[in-house]
Amino acid sequence: MDKHRHSIQSYCLIRDRTITVNGQRYLDVEPTAALLDFLKTAYRQLDIDYPKFHKMDGLSKAIFIAVELIARESGPYNDDTALVFSNYSSSYLADSRHAMDIFNGTHPMASPATFVYTLPNIAMGEISIRHQLHSENVFFIFDSYLPEFLVPYGTAMLDDGKTSGILSGWTEVTDTRCDVFLYHIGKTGGMPHTIEHLKRLYQG
Amino acid sequence: MSELTQELKAKIITQLNLEDLTVDDLDDNTPLFGDGLGLDSIDALELIVMLDKGYGIKLADPKEGRKVFETIQTMADYIEANRK
Numbered sequence: 001m002d003k004h005r006h007s008i009q010s011y012c013l014i015r016d017r018t019i020t021v022n023g024q025r026y027l028d029v030e031p032t033a034a035l036l037d038f039l040k041t042a043y044r045q046l047d048i049d050y051p052k053f054h055k056m057d058g059l060s061k062a063i064f065i066a067v068e069l070i071a072r073e074s075g076p077y078n079d080d081t082a083l084v085f086s087n088y089s090s091s092y093l094a095d096s097r098h099a100m101d102i103f104n105g106t107h108p109m110a111s112p113a114t115f116v117y118t119l120p121n122i123a124m125g126e127i128s129i130r131h132q133l134h135s136e137n138v139f140f141i142f143d144s145y146l147p148e149f150l151v152p153y154g155t156a157m158l159d160d161g162k163t164s165g166i167l168s169g170w171t172e173v174t175d176t177r178c179d180v181f182l183y184h185i186g187k188t189g190g191m192p193h194t195i196e197h198l199k200r201l202y203q204g
Numbered sequence: 205m206s207e208l209t210q211e212l213k214a215k216i217i218t219q220l221n222l223e224d225l226t227v228d229d230l231d232d233n234t235p236l237f238g239d240g241l242g243l244d245s246i247d248a249l250e251l252i253v254m255l256d257k258g259y260g261i262k263l264a265d266p267k268e269g270r271k272v273f274e275t276i277q278t279m280a281d282y283i284e285a286n287r288k
Contacts, residue, residue, distance in 0.1 A: 040224045051242030054224040112246040113221035 009074035011183035012066040057117035059096040082163040083137035144165035145170040260288035
């Protein structure tokens, strides 16, 4: 297999309270800042008006910001750009909040404002709406970031002609930890789409 | 009335999980749906429940809701006129 057949056009890493895009520092806040405050600061720095952002859970917000920043480097995305995301905790952050609302009696009845985000693929839906994507999408649950799976999977999709580009990566968000590494794969230019290279980029 | 609009803003932020926003971020005349606050049909259900539980007002006609939920101000006007 030709390991360099496809390329990483650009990538974004959101780790703890720092955001980098293609290796360049975009935002850096106090490590003790609350996750949602950090994501709100990042949103405001984007200088866009997208009120729906304020309704999203932490997972969706982090993915939204990463995809937006990548779009500024290598977008706009083709409408067949596929989404191949993965994480460990699924949408646990929103799930646990929804459960606690019920157990504590805050919302004894199911509250749509919370439970609509109790699925990880809601984040992909939000991205598809925002960027007008009509494409394949899948959200894998892994024990850890797994380029050994993502690279051949993405390569097969591109080789089969299912898509002209892919947004892929690892999107782990809990109430204290944010570890989001997303990248845009295309057929030309950029960095080699290989397991080794993605491991290196993920290290930051 | 101003007290009611402030109360509504706080309730909307809590009920609709808009925790990034504060009462000061919301204007009395900002459209709640579409390009304004960006609420959707699921939020409309929450607002209907809020009117019922908070102010004893049941919206029977869905067409009525469109006007009632246009802005914070139209909601407050409707509550003032119909609360029990």
